[in-house]
Amino acid sequence: MKRGLTFCCMLIFVAVFSVIGSCNKNDHADSSGTTSIVFKTPDGFPPPNDYFSGNPITKEGFELGRKLFYDGRLSRDGNFPCASCHQQFAAFATFDHPLSHGIDNQFTTRNAPGLFNLAWRKELHWDGGINHIEVQPLAPITAPNEMGETVNSVINKLNQDEHYRQMFSKAFGTEEINSQKMLKALAQFMLMMVSADSRYDKMKAGKVTFTEAEQKGYEIFQNKCATCHKEPFFTDFSYRNTGLSVNPFLNDFGRMRITHNAEDSLKFLVPSLRNVFITYPYGHDGRFYALSGVIDHYRSGVIDAPGTDPLVRNKIPISDLEKYELQQFLRTLTDSTFIKDTRFSQPSE
Amino acid sequence: MKILRVAGTVIALVLVFISCKKEVSNEGNQYMIRLKFTPTANGEPLEFGKQYLNPLGEDFSISAFKMYIGHISLVEDGTIKVAENREAYYLLNAAEPASFIVETGLNGRKFTHIGFQIGIDSIYNVSGAQAGVLDPANGMFWTWSTGYIMAKLEGNSSYSNEVNNNIVYHIGGFKSSEQSIRQVVLPLPGQQSWALDTNTETEIEIKIDIDKWFSSVHQLYIAATPAIMTPGAVSMQYADNYASLFNTVSINRY
Numbered sequence: 337m338k339r340g341l342t343f344c345c346m347l348i349f350v351a352v353f354s355v356i357g358s359c360n361k362n363d364h365a366d367s368s369g370t371t372s373i374v375f376k377t378p379d380g381f382p383p384p385n386d387y388f389s390g391n392p393i394t395k396e397g398f399e400l401g402r403k404l405f406y407d408g409r410l411s412r413d414g415n416f417p418c419a420s421c422h423q424q425f426a427a428f429a430t431f432d433h434p435l436s437h438g439i440d441n442q443f444t445t446r447n448a449p450g451l452f453n454l455a456w457r458k459e460l461h462w463d464g465g466i467n468h469i470e471v472q473p474l475a476p477i478t479a480p481n482e483m484g485e486t487v488n489s490v491i492n493k494l495n496q497d498e499h500y501r502q503m504f505s506k507a508f509g510t511e512e513i514n515s516q517k518m519l520k521a522l523a524q525f526m527l528m529m530v531s532a533d534s535r536y537d538k539m540k541a542g543k544v545t546f547t548e549a550e551q552k553g554y555e556i557f558q559n560k561c562a563t564c565h566k567e568p569f570f571t572d573f574s575y576r577n578t579g580l581s582v583n584p585f586l587n588d589f590g591r592m593r594i595t596h597n598a599e600d601s602l603k604f605l606v607p608s609l610r611n612v613f614i615t616y617p618y619g620h621d622g623r624f625y626a627l628s629g630v631i632d633h634y635r636s637g638v639i640d641a642p643g644t645d646p647l648v649r650n651k652i653p654i655s656d657l658e659k660y661e662l663q664q665f666l667r668t669l670t671d672s673t674f675i676k677d678t679r680f681s682q683p684s685e
Numbered sequence: 686m687k688i689l690r691v692a693g694t695v696i697a698l699v700l701v702f703i704s705c706k707k708e709v710s711n712e713g714n715q716y717m718i719r720l721k722f723t724p725t726a727n728g729e730p731l732e733f734g735k736q737y738l739n740p741l742g743e744d745f746s747i748s749a750f751k752m753y754i755g756h757i758s759l760v761e762d763g764t765i766k767v768a769e770n771r772e773a774y775y776l777l778n779a780a781e782p783a784s785f786i787v788e789t790g791l792n793g794r795k796f797t798h799i800g801f802q803i804g805i806d807s808i809y810n811v812s813g814a815q816a817g818v819l820d821p822a823n824g825m826f827w828t829w830s831t832g833y834i835m836a837k838l839e840g841n842s843s844y845s846n847e848v849n850n851n852i853v854y855h856i857g858g859f860k861s862s863e864q865s866i867r868q869v870v871l872p873l874p875g876q877q878s879w880a881l882d883t884n885t886e887t888e889i890e891i892k893i894d895i896d897k898w899f900s901s902v903h904q905l906y907i908a909a910t911p912a913i914m915t916p917g918a919v920s921m922q923y924a925d926n927y928a929s930l931f932n933t934v935s936i937n938r939y
Contacts, residue, residue: 390813465830470813474821474828487822515822519814594830596863596917 370394370507373524375455378532380568384455387469387527391520396507399683401525403503403520406682409493410473411483412439418473418522419682421448421482425610425675427531428452434622444482445586447622449607450615452674453569454533462604462620464575465594470523484606486526487515494518529680532568533609535668546668553665556658561609563647570609570669576645577602579638583621590620601643610669629664631659711768714788716881719888720757720799722777722785723934724750726895731779740900745852749839750779750895751825752867752927753805753818757789759796760870761878774805776818776825777893782911796909797878799889803927804835804866807859832857832916836927845911852907855897856923858916865920867928873936890934901929929930 373393377383391397406424408414421436421444422428428451435443446462460466466475476482477490494500494513505511507521530604536554538544546554557565566572575591582589582602591600604620618624624633634652638644654662674680724731726747727738734746755774758766768791778784795886809815810832825834839853845852871891873879881887899905902925913919 368774387813466812467811467831471821471826471828471831474826478828487820491822514816514821516814516816523813656836 342482362548370396373398373528375527375655376530378530378537378568380537381453381456382530384403384527385458387455387523388673391470391523393524393528394507396503397521397524398528398626400500400503401521401523402680402683403500404522405496405525410477410485410490412485412489415439416483418476422451424680426450426614427671427675428529428680430610431614432616434625436482437483438479442481444479444481445588446620447617450611451526452529452610452671453608454529456525456569459573459605463591463594464605465607469526470519472520472526472599490643491515519607525680529674531671531674533673534610534671536665537671539668541656547664549661549664551665552658553661553663554668556654556662557665563663564606564645565609570612571606571651574599574606576602576647577641577643578633579640579644580623580633581639583623585670586621588621599643603643606609609666611671611672611674613667614675627663629660631662686938691800692762694884702828711770711790712793713768713794716793716883717755717788717793717886718759718881719886720787720789720801721888721890722787722893723890724777724785724895726777731895737896739898739907740896741904741906742833743842743844743899745840745844745899745907747779747838747840747895749837750777751834752777752803752836753825753833754787754801754803755805756800756802757787757791758800759791759794759881760798760800761794761796762859763798763870763872766800767796769800791881792888794880794921795878795880796873796893798870798872799891799933800868800870802866802868803924804857805859806866809833810859826910827855827857830915832859835924838895842911843905844907846908847911851912853912854923855914856920856927858920858924860916863916863918863921865916865924867924869928869931871931871933873933875936879936879938886939887937888937890937892932892934893930894932897930898923898926901926 341637371394371397373395375384375388376391404410405418408417410417416439421430423431425431431655434447435445436448449462454469457469458467460469460472460549461475466472474487478483478487491513500513501511503514504517508517535544539546564572564574564576589601591603592598612627616626618627618630624630631654634648635654636651638648641648725854731747731750733748736744736746739745753774753776755771756769756771758769761767770789770791773789775787776784805819809819819833821828825832825837834855834857836856838852840852841850842852843850848855856865873889879887899907903922905926910919913923
């Protein structure tokens, strides 16, 4: 009797779990032969957005995304991979270029931002026009002054490469290559780019002590900059008009183009200051070649117009000594581990 | 052995209780219904490149006409949805005549009207990369300001001051303040009500009158707006107009 009961309980247990398993579409990791990658949230960071339940990160998907990120075939002439404007040594910004270079000797109209901590971003682009990381790569791929391609043409090129067919098959279970799979793979690669191992982070973790200048700079930062450049991301992810003049050649009015709301005229995303020292030039159009120029803008350059953000309208008083100390602090935000992390470097063929 | 039988019953009950739930909007046996759209301009079947005159007296020709529809439903008395397929979307495309024949499965309830939605639900506009008919490769997706283009009309008009006299209407917007999704409910010819069943094939012929793109709810002169490629107030006026392009011609039962 007792053994029968145990057997029945086991039977129920197995039956129940097999049904639960069959309902859970995302839980095929083992049966499909992929290897899950666990996304780790750094200490002090809030939980990321849920980009993962609809696109679980696997080693196979990540490696596919990495190959795609560095592949020029995503551009029309083969010369402009994602990585041409997003260089790892510059925290995936474009080093030393105010505006990035696109296909056919064209300039883009904005400064390429660094790519890191994207899992916490709800919107992308300087104007927040992109609402999900998976659809982000469509913008540079199809822009005539960036990669200049069409989605169909990219997919055709990938389909002709047997190696890609194998990689898509390993990552997503079928050889069919479509834009959804390509974009999910790219998202997996980019979501894993976490930058949280700078000298600042080590100080926070009690592993290092700031110098006196760094510490003073940090205090100045907290008093005068941290409302918009909020820790731990060093941005509050808002869009603000910081009193920059309009470049008459670009005529870029920022977020208004997305919301069609006059109040959003000249508002741009508050950029993260992580890795700021290696991502110059600065500003949505790269108009500031050095941090010194950005700080000078807030000290004396802000245009007080009706839309200028109240936090900077009256300019920010920063003495020359404070400016030096502030820059010493900002240097501590460079994450050498991240920019040398071989997981994100160009894959060897 | 008795205990095994009891256990069997328990297992069966548990399985029924927790098995996967399906969408309930279209319960019951499914029967095929076919919608056959015919795009027209000036009362004739649409031909690319042919000169037409819109109701505002402006000449125009068409080189592209595409539109997303979905949520095909059976409607009783013009207001009550008795069945709806909320899963499937279709891309009508004048360059691919086969795309104008749309088939879906719906239940057998009594209906007097046929309904559908123009445009893609907001959830698919904010949830990342989609596949199939929603693949951005179909050219109905804004890459710089995320969202689907719900309907697209392109061509030429001497009233357009754009390059090459082009007219370009890319209409979309899924946020509440710039909503371009529209619901269409069309009465079926005759007074009677209909029901789908196994023995009869049901086909509904629907005429699309492109003239009304420019003038129905709103009068939208080509001269004033030869091109619109962003969501917003103007896009919403075109959306009001595209909701009135449709007329049922006949219901055929085979």
